[in-house]
Amino acid sequence: MTNSIGELEKDADCIFVIGSNTTENHPVIGMKIKKNVLQNGARLIVADPRRTDLAKIADVYLPHLPGSDVALVNGMMNVIISEGLADLDFIAQHTEGFEEMAALVAGYTPEFVAPITGVPAEDIRKAARLYAESGNSVICYAMGLTQHRTGTDNVKSVCNLAMLTGNIGRPGTGVDPLRGQNNVQGACDMGGLPNVFTAYQAVTNDAAREKFEQAWGVSLPSQNGLVLTEVINKAHHGDIKALYVVGENPMMSDPDLEHVGEALEKIDFVVVQDIFLTETAKYADVVLPSVCFAEKDGTFTNTERRVQRVRKAVSAPGEARVDWEILCEVATRMGYPMNYENSEQIFEEIRTLTPSYAGISYQRIENGGIQWPCPNEEHPGTPYLHKEGNFSRGLGAFTAIDYIAPGELPDEKYPLRLTTGRSLFHYHTGTMTRRASALNEHVPTAELEINPEQANALGIADNDLVNVSTRRGRLEMKAKVTDTIAPGVIFTTFHFTETPANLLTSSEFLDPTAKIPEYKVSAAVVEKI
Structure with missing residues (x-):
């Protein structure tokens, strides 16, 4: 997040939520947004194919089709530029590339964008004017924006929108990605990506690499590694011989699960380090039991870049051990001694190698x-970042981005767009929440949300059993007939091992930069059983 969570409650005059069902996936942040809207009169724009809780209280609701985000944002920027609502002083002083971007979006009139997005042209105009004229406007997004073949383009588009109106670099403004899981921000900060060391210091940067080589006494590769989707594909071709999985459950969270299962079967040696025997652990040759958050000391970094202490509250059961202790012992037995006395000693090493963490210590974050x-x-x-328009790269870069359609569009055989997401009552792959009896009793199964228009055409009533199929597979589940979902779109959650939604999603269409699969759009067909 460029800004802080608390600003959504008090400093933002207008909040644009796109690709995020905030009250279900980030309920604390969702509560703050609702409070600002209902008590302070903040304006709210929501773009989502489902009429979420926030959409119900929005000033403007844009039920855009999954995969049409770039077209929608380009349409809003077309209105802002053509109606003289752009912040030309901010653009001139703090950005570059505006002319090229403006020339491209000149063709994205609301009338041109409407049939692509499914949103009426006048609603696009209303949203654009509201965002541009409200004072402090902020954009919040989540995986509904990123999990597309154009995820990077989508994010650059909302950055374009923020810079176009000067809504960056002060409280109540900015671009706020809402992280998908606890400590995702921290994992990325610590180099949990195949192309960077800590704090996004590039593996390919000679100076950065030499710094870590000296600190660790090893020679490090200068080439980027593989992302998970690439690992699975290479494993399927027999090119990956061993896989070490820590706190991840790709047999539920990765796309095209049949393909993932076949890949895991082909790997010679699989290690899974986790707190429960997950669906992925069933493929493992060795399972290393680790501890949960309440059983260890350390730090988490949350979605607003806040580094916070985590303290051990209870002892771990059985043979479970702290993750860093397991990793250190494995490394030591493989010939590279790793010896730390405690988590604080590890953090001290982190801050010496990570400029953005250099001033943070356990003592300083003892009470916050x-x-x-x-x-x-x-x-x-x-x-908040980029204070007064001072970007870390110097000038903020506009990008001219054309709309690219999803990899799978509806056709005669698969006439609907399937999109997936989460329930308030379950978390990600269900590894923890499906073991919570109260939560599991409240929401025991997945449902397929379908618009009444499609349901009537197919003879489907609420709670009927249906088959939902894509080019990858077929699942059986109950239908939930609801007008909260846009016509032409169907939705289900991916928490349930009995009906694993990612059996249906595709691994074929990846974002060329981030390599994220297109989870949010799959051509599908529904049949009543």
């Missing part, structure tokens, strides 16, 4: 977290 960047121990932390 600090938001990076925090370059020294006198620095208070950074509640």
Whole structure:
């Protein structure tokens, strides 16, 4: 997040939520947005193919078709530029590339965009005017924006929108990605990506690599590694011989699960390190039991870049051990001694190698977290980035982005767009929440949301059993007939091992930059059983 969570409750005059069912996936943040709208009069724009809780209280609701985000945002920017609502002073002083971007979006009139998105042209105009004229406007997004073959383009588009109106670099503005899981921000900060060390220091950068080589006493590769989708594909071709999975459950969370299962079967040696025997662990040759959050010391970094202490509250059961202890012992037995006394010693190493964490220590976050960047121990932390339009790269870069259709569009055989997401009552692959009896009793199974228009055409009533099929597979589940879903779109959750939605999604269409699969759009057909 460029800004802080608390700003959504008090500083934002207009909140644009796109690709996020915030009250279900980020309920604390969702509550703050609702409070600002209902108590302070903040304006709200929601773009989502489902009429979510926030959409019900929005000033403008844009039920755009999954995969049409770039067209929608380009349409809004077309209105802002053509009606003289752009912040030309901010653009001139703090950005570059505006002319090329403006020339491209000139063709994205609301009338041109309407049939692509399924959103009426006048609603696109209303949203654009509201966002541009409200004062402090902020954009919140989540995986509904990123999990597309054009996910990187989608994110650059909302950045374009923020810069176009000067809504960056002050409280109540900015672009706020709402992270999908706890400590995702921290894992990325710590180099849990195949192309960077900590704090996004590139593996291909000689100076950065040499710094880590000296610290660790090893020679490090200068080429980027593979992302998970690439690993699975290479494993399927027999090119990956061993896989070590820590806290991940690709047999539920990855697309095209039949393909994933076949890949895992072909790998010579699979290790899974987790707190429960997951669907993926059933493919493992060795399972290493680790501890949960309440059984260890350390830090988490949350979605607003806040580094916070985690303290051991209870002892771990059985043979479960702390993740870093397991990893250190495995490394030591493989010939590279790794010896730390405690988690704080590891954090001290982190801050010496990570400029944005350099000023953070266990002592400083004993009674509350600090938001990076925090370059020294006198620095208070950074509640919002790009202050007064001062971008880390110098000038903010506009990008001219054309709309690219999803990899699978509806056709005669598969006439609907399947999109997936989460329920308030379950979390990600269900590894923890499906073991919570109260939650599982409240929401025991997946349902397929379908618009009454499609349901009537197919002779489907509420609670009827249906088959939903894509080019990858078929699942059976109950239908939930509801006008909260846009016509032409169907929706289900992916938490349930009995009906694993990712059996239906595709691994074929990846974002060329981030390599994220297109989870949010699959051509599908529904049949009553």
